[in-house]
Structures are given as structure tokens and as C-alpha cells.
Amino acid sequence: MELSEALYTTRAMRRVKPDPIPDDVIARIIDAAVRAPSGGNTQRWRFLIVTNHETKSRVQRLYSVGLAELNRTQYKATMDLIENGDPNDPEVIQARKTHRSATWLAENLASVPALLFAFGKPNGESSIYPALWSVQLAARAEGIGTALTTLLFKYYRPEMLEILGAPDDGVWEPFAMLSMGYPTGRWDVAKRQPAHEVSYQERWGEPVSWRVPNPLFSY
Ligand SMILES: Cc1cc2nc3c(=O)[nH]c(=O)nc-3n(C[C@H](O)[C@H](O)[C@H](O)COP(=O)(O)O)c2cc1C
Structure with a gap:
């Protein structure tokens, strides 16, 4: 795939099929992602891939409550816009689309074939995001849709560490979760200012x- 196509069309693809992602595909994606830059080339990242249904169900329960909380607080203005705005206004249409897509993920997380959790060093967020974007681009090249999410660690850090079997000793910090799967919809150029x-x-x-x-x- 041309780099331009990957750059322009790698969007938040939350609606995906339950079809599993083969291990060799996951391996190619992460092998590409670890080429990403990091401060001092320290490469302080760990990727945890979860496919187990029971674990994903537990994550889904927290994610749903977290999204509802976000909608009540940080996204309140957007929710008001969706409810009260002019339904023909392009901004309202876009907000509604994103809201529906986000809701789909919250309601279907357990059926998403793979969840990738990204850990870094405390305060090492800036060295994780280049690698995560590389995961998203490499996945795009494999025809796999991803969505970057952070809400779980904003609200449920201790619970998530327990679910993932990760130590809570401050050595590795969880920063983000990427949902991954083969999209049900079609790719398109991301709409941006x-x-x-x-x-x-x-x-x-x-x-x-x-x-x-x-x-x-x-x-
Ligand atoms: C730092 C960061 C955190 C995000 N957290 C979430 C999240 O918790 N849940 C979610 O559904 N999307 C999340 N997103 C995805 C954004 O909603 C998405 O990138 C944006 O709406 C653009 O979507 P598009 O690429 O489909 O146009 C996050 C994106 C970033 C960069």
C-alpha cells in the first residue's frame, strides 16, 4: 500500500467483524511498530494483546460505564449538540456518527477479535504514541481497522491492571488500548480541518x- 493512502485513510475504525486476526499478522504489525522513535531510543514499551473472551467481557463492562461517564462530563457539549443541534448541520452529522461509532465499540468490545494494550514508563506517554500510530498504520496496510482509546486508564487504572494481570508497582504504566479487527465498513479519507x-x-x-x-x- 502507498504510504499516502495509509496516512490519509487510517481512521478510528471501531466497527469490526469478530473474525480472528492471525498471529503472523499481529507479529508483522508489532514488528513494524517497534521501529518507531522513542526518546533516547529507550524503547520503553510493552504491548499486551488480549483475545480471550472472558477478559474482553470484563474490559467491556468497565469501558461501557466509562464511556457513559465521559458522555456526561467531557463530551456533554457534544451530546447537547447531537440532541438539540440542526440535524442537517455537517458538524451535528459528524458528531452523531462519531457518537454512534463510539457507542458500538462500548456495546461490542468483547466481540472485537483483539485488544492491544500499550504500556510505557511513567510520564513516558510521548514515547508510546509514535509506536501506537505505527501500529495503526501497519494494521491499515494489513486491512485491519483500529481505534485508539484512553478512557479505561483515565477512570479504571487499578481495575484494568488487575484484569490484565499487570503489576501495580509503578514500573510500567498503562496508557492506551487499541481495538483491532477487520472492518465492516469501508475505508475513506479522514475528515479534518x-x-x-x-x-x-x-x-x-x-x-x-x-x-x-x-x-x-x-x-
Ligand atoms: C489520545 C486519544 C484518545 C482517544 N480516546 C478514545 C476513546 O477513549 N474512545 C474512543 O472511542 N475513541 C478515542 N479516540 C479516537 C478519536 O475519537 C478519533 O481519533 C477521532 O474521533 C477521529 O476519528 P476519525 O479518525 O474516524 O475521523 C482517541 C484518540 C486519541 C488520539
Whole structure:
């Protein structure tokens, strides 16, 4: 797959089939991901892949309660927008789509074939995310959809460590969970605010000399 296609179309693909991901595919994905940069090349990461149904069910129970809590708090404005906004407003349509997709994951986590948990050193979050994005890109190249999630560790760190059989001794810190599976839907270019609207030139606040009104990659 062309790098551009992977970069433009690797989105949060939460709806996936229950079909298992073969071990050699998982191995290829993680082997690619460990090429990622890390501060001082310390490579302080651990990846735990869970396919066991009972474990995934326990994770799902916590995840569902956590998402409901997020919807009540951090995402309250988005929830209000979905409920009260103009249903034809593109922002409302997008918010509704993301909400439905997030709800699907919360209701179906146990049927997602693989969950990848990423651990790093305390305060080592910045060295984990390049590797996680590489997991997502490498998975994309294998036709596997992923969704990066952090809510479990925001709310349920001790419970999650117990479920995963990981020590709570402060040596390794859990940062994120990636759901992984073969998508039920189709890939598309991720919708984002245009590049020129989020970039400055030479000095803060000065507009850039170029414009990219539409993505430079399309199917
Ligand atoms: C740091 C971080 C944390 C995230 N946490 C969650 C999460 O807990 N649950 C979830 O469903 N998606 C989570 N996401 C995924 C975002 O919702 C997703 O990247 C965003 O909505 C864009 O979606 P798209 O790529 O499909 O357009 C997270 C993404 C990032 C980068």
C-alpha cells in the first residue's frame, strides 16, 4: 500500500467483524511498530494483546460505564449538540456518527477479535504514541481497522491492571488500548480541518502562503 493512502485513510475504525486476526499478522504489525522513535531510543514499551473472551467481557463492562461517564462530563457539549443541534448541520452529522461509532465499540468490545494494550514508563506517554500510530498504520496496510482509546486508564487504572494481570508497582504504566479487527465498513479519507487553517508561517498567527482546501489524496 502507498504510504499516502495509509496516512490519509487510517481512521478510528471501531466497527469490526469478530473474525480472528492471525498471529503472523499481529507479529508483522508489532514488528513494524517497534521501529518507531522513542526518546533516547529507550524503547520503553510493552504491548499486551488480549483475545480471550472472558477478559474482553470484563474490559467491556468497565469501558461501557466509562464511556457513559465521559458522555456526561467531557463530551456533554457534544451530546447537547447531537440532541438539540440542526440535524442537517455537517458538524451535528459528524458528531452523531462519531457518537454512534463510539457507542458500538462500548456495546461490542468483547466481540472485537483483539485488544492491544500499550504500556510505557511513567510520564513516558510521548514515547508510546509514535509506536501506537505505527501500529495503526501497519494494521491499515494489513486491512485491519483500529481505534485508539484512553478512557479505561483515565477512570479504571487499578481495575484494568488487575484484569490484565499487570503489576501495580509503578514500573510500567498503562496508557492506551487499541481495538483491532477487520472492518465492516469501508475505508475513506479522514475528515479534518484543512492544513492551512491550523498552520502559521514565520510568526505565530501569520497565515501560511499556501492553501489546501481539499485533501491531496483521494480514492
Ligand atoms: C489520545 C486519544 C484518545 C482517544 N480516546 C478514545 C476513546 O477513549 N474512545 C474512543 O472511542 N475513541 C478515542 N479516540 C479516537 C478519536 O475519537 C478519533 O481519533 C477521532 O474521533 C477521529 O476519528 P476519525 O479518525 O474516524 O475521523 C482517541 C484518540 C486519541 C488520539
